[in-house]
Amino acid sequence: MLQELYDYVIKFFQFSGFPARWMCGDWSDFHGWLYIISNIVIWAAYFTIPIILLYFVYKRKDLPFKKLIILFTLFILFCGLTHLVDAVIFWYPIYRVNAFLLFGTAIVSFFTALTLKKEMPSLMTYKSPEELEKIIEIRTKELLKINKELELSKTEFRALVDYIPDVIVKLDKDIKNTFVNKALIKETHFDIDNFIGKTPFELDYRNADINGYVNNIKKVFETKKTIIYDREFKDGNVTKYYKVSIIPLISDEDEINEVMVIAKNITKEKNAEKELKESLENLQNISKGLIVKNKQLENYAYIISHNIRSPIGNLISLLNLYDEEEDTETKETIIDNFKKCTEIISKTIGHLFEVVQIRQNLESEQKLLNFEGILKDLMTSISIQIFETKAKITYDFSQCPEIVYSKIYLESILLNLLTNAIKYRSYDRLPEIHFETKKEDDFIILTCQDNGIGIDLEKNGHKLFGLYKTFNRNSDAKGVGLFLTKNQIEALGGTITADSEVGKGTIFTIQFNSF
Amino acid sequence: MSKTLNAVCIIDDDEIYQFTTKRMIEKTQLVKKILVFSDAEKALEFIDSTISNSEDTPEIILLDINMPIMDGWEFLEKYIQIQPKLAKKIIIYMISSSLDKRDLAKAKEISEITDYIVKPVSTQQIKEILIR
Numbered sequence: 106m107l108q109e110l111y112d113y114v115i116k117f118f119q120f121s122g123f124p125a126r127w128m129c130g131d132w133s134d135f136h137g138w139l140y141i142i143s144n145i146v147i148w149a150a151y152f153t154i155p156i157i158l159l160y161f162v163y164k165r166k167d168l169p170f171k172k173l174i175i176l177f178t179l180f181i182l183f184c185g186l187t188h189l190v191d192a193v194i195f196w197y198p199i200y201r202v203n204a205f206l207l208f209g210t211a212i213v214s215f216f217t218a219l220t221l222k223k224e225m226p227s228l229m230t231y232k233s234p235e236e237l238e239k240i241i242e243i244r245t246k247e248l249l250k251i252n253k254e255l256e257l258s259k260t261e262f263r264a265l266v267d268y269i270p271d272v273i274v275k276l277d278k279d280i281k282n283t284f285v286n287k288a289l290i291k292e293t294h295f296d297i298d299n300f301i302g303k304t305p306f307e308l309d310y311r312n313a314d315i316n317g318y319v320n321n322i323k324k325v326f327e328t329k330k331t332i333i334y335d336r337e338f339k340d341g342n343v344t345k346y347y348k349v350s351i352i353p354l355i356s357d358e359d360e361i362n363e364v365m366v367i368a369k370n371i372t373k374e375k376n377a378e379k380e381l382k383e384s385l386e387n388l389q390n391i392s393k394g395l396i397v398k399n400k401q402l403e404n405y406a407y408i409i410s411h412n413i414r415s416p417i418g419n420l421i422s423l424l425n426l427y428d429e430e431e432d433t434e435t436k437e438t439i440i441d442n443f444k445k446c447t448e449i450i451s452k453t454i455g456h457l458f459e460v461v462q463i464r465q466n467l468e469s470e471q472k473l474l475n476f477e478g479i480l481k482d483l484m485t486s487i488s489i490q491i492f493e494t495k496a497k498i499t500y501d502f503s504q505c506p507e508i509v510y511s512k513i514y515l516e517s518i519l520l521n522l523l524t525n526a527i528k529y530r531s532y533d534r535l536p537e538i539h540f541e542t543k544k545e546d547d548f549i550i551l552t553c554q555d556n557g558i559g560i561d562l563e564k565n566g567h568k569l570f571g572l573y574k575t576f577n578r579n580s581d582a583k584g585v586g587l588f589l590t591k592n593q594i595e596a597l598g599g600t601i602t603a604d605s606e607v608g609k610g611t612i613f614t615i616q617f618n619s620f
Numbered sequence: 621m622s623k624t625l626n627a628v629c630i631i632d633d634d635e636i637y638q639f640t641t642k643r644m645i646e647k648t649q650l651v652k653k654i655l656v657f658s659d660a661e662k663a664l665e666f667i668d669s670t671i672s673n674s675e676d677t678p679e680i681i682l683l684d685i686n687m688p689i690m691d692g693w694e695f696l697e698k699y700i701q702i703q704p705k706l707a708k709k710i711i712i713y714m715i716s717s718s719l720d721k722r723d724l725a726k727a728k729e730i731s732e733i734t735d736y737i738v739k740p741v742s743t744q745q746i747k748e749i750l751i752r
Contacts, residue, residue: 415717438639
């Protein structure tokens with residue numbers, strides 16, 4: 106066996122032992138050439154086909170079963186070669202080469218068949234063009250359907266976004282507008298083209314904190330978290346307020362390429378809030394005022410009822426006495442006293458009326474008044490008193506010569522101060538009375554200073570402005586003047602205070618709400 | 621025969637009330653002297669002066685609350701201070717036209733006040749006070 110193998114290899118390319126086929130057998134020309142030509146043609150075909158296939162594979166790189174096709178190519182090439190050698194043997198009996206070639210062909214064919222069998226399942230699933238066409242059709246139909254749904258979704262979104270009165274805007278990472286809704290166009294009266302592709306800096310945003318806006322947008326891109334804040338726009342002399350929400354649009358892969366900004370106009374709410382606050386403050390002030398007024402009314406009620414009940418009590422006692430009295434003279438005295446009582450009652454009711462009048466006269470006409478003019482008139486009206494007491498009256502209204510006030514009230518106030526100063530003068534010296542006005546913040550301050558007997562404020566301070574509260578034996582002291590003055594001042598929102606030193610004098614300070 | 625009182629003191633700034641009350645007391649004929657003061661301070665001065673002369677000290681005082689310069693409460697404050705020096709205790713009636721519960725409550729707290737009477741005072745009430 107081994108010797109034969111050795112022999113085979115040594116003599117591989119030799120003809121020894123074999124005749125050319127022409128010599129081997131009864132080959133007629135026809136028969137011989139039929140055989141030779143057929144084999145040559147077969148070889149040609151078996152050569153051309155693989156070339157075409159290889160070219161095909163080379164050109165169409167996407168071809169499936171490339172491996173299989175290349176195997177087939179090899180298989181066909183080998184087969185072809187065997188046919189070529191079969192023809193060549195007619196002249197050159199290379200039988201050993203032939204055997205080896207056949208062996209090679211066998212291996213390749215066998216391998217090819219095996220591979221084919223292996224690929225068979227795969228080959229079975231391969232779709233024909235008609236089948237593929239059908240599949241494409243179905244897929245196309247599905248896509249069209251999905252597309253329609255998407256379009257519908259988009260239309261709905263668009264309708265929603267345009268119907269909402271809130272401004273909706275989308276911006277990309279370069280802080281450029283990629284989408285704006287109708288509300289923005291309505292609010293700014295610009296076209297869409299004005300906005301798309303522009304940054305907030307390029308657009309005409311009136312007096313809006315653009316830096317703050319852009320910084321917030323950048324923050325949302327960084328942190329991927331929504332930011333909500335309030336923003337102010339000044340449109341002429343109107344201020345508009347918006348609640349701005351900057352929302353990150355995050356994809357499935359947790360990436361952010363756009364943000365959506367929704368701006369809700371909250372001007373009405375903000376203004377309502379302001380008004381509510383103001384109303385509340387007003388109500389609180391009114392409430393405070395009412396509490397004070399209520400207290401005052403309680404006081405009046407107490408004081409006045411007492412001052413009416415007393416004389417009435419006296420009337421009753423007098424009547425009882427009259428019934429039992431026999432002496433005519435005493436009877437007459439009783440009737441006199443009766444008259445006095447009724448006078449007192451009448452006066453008290455008069456005072457009550459005055460107090461009520463002050464409250465009612467709040468809407469009385471207020472006009473621009475001149476302090477000097479009014480004081481001079483008053484001094485004329487009490488000129489006799491001034492002359493008799495040799496009172497020296499001075500004034501300095503230069504810092505604030507005028508006031509918008511009720512004439513009746515101002516006259517009453519000044520007269521009361523003046524007459525009090527004269528009434529409570531010191532007998533040790535000539536009375537000197539000085540009036541002065543000045544302005545402090547929003548208030549007009551009027552002071553009346555005298556060098557009279559003064560008031561012990563520690564002892565009598567609380568009685569000073571009270572009704573019927575007297576503390577001076579001066580028979581003129583009725584306890585009504587300052588009470589009414591205080592009421593007149595307070596009715597128009599002012600205050601009056603007194604400062605005094607016994608034996609030196611008094612200074613009254615009035616604070617008017619200035620106009 | 622009821623005991624006659626030496627002196628009764630009326631402290632009230634209301635002249636007409638002074639007149640009617642004085643007249644009512646006079647008619648009872650139970651009091652020798654009727655002292656009338658419009659000024660509580662003057663009344664105090666008088667009472668003070670009777671320390672040495674205890675006969676002149678009034679047995680009863682009819683005291684008003686609402687008076688100028690010194691009112692009834694202020695009078696009582698000062699009176700309580702000089703009271704220990706007096707030979708006898710004075711019976712004090714607080715008489716006022718005030719119906720205010722606060723005044724009534726305040727009067728109740730002061731032991732020196734025997735009673736609180738609301739004006740107008742009737743002849744009957746005067747008699748009852750004096751007969752005591």
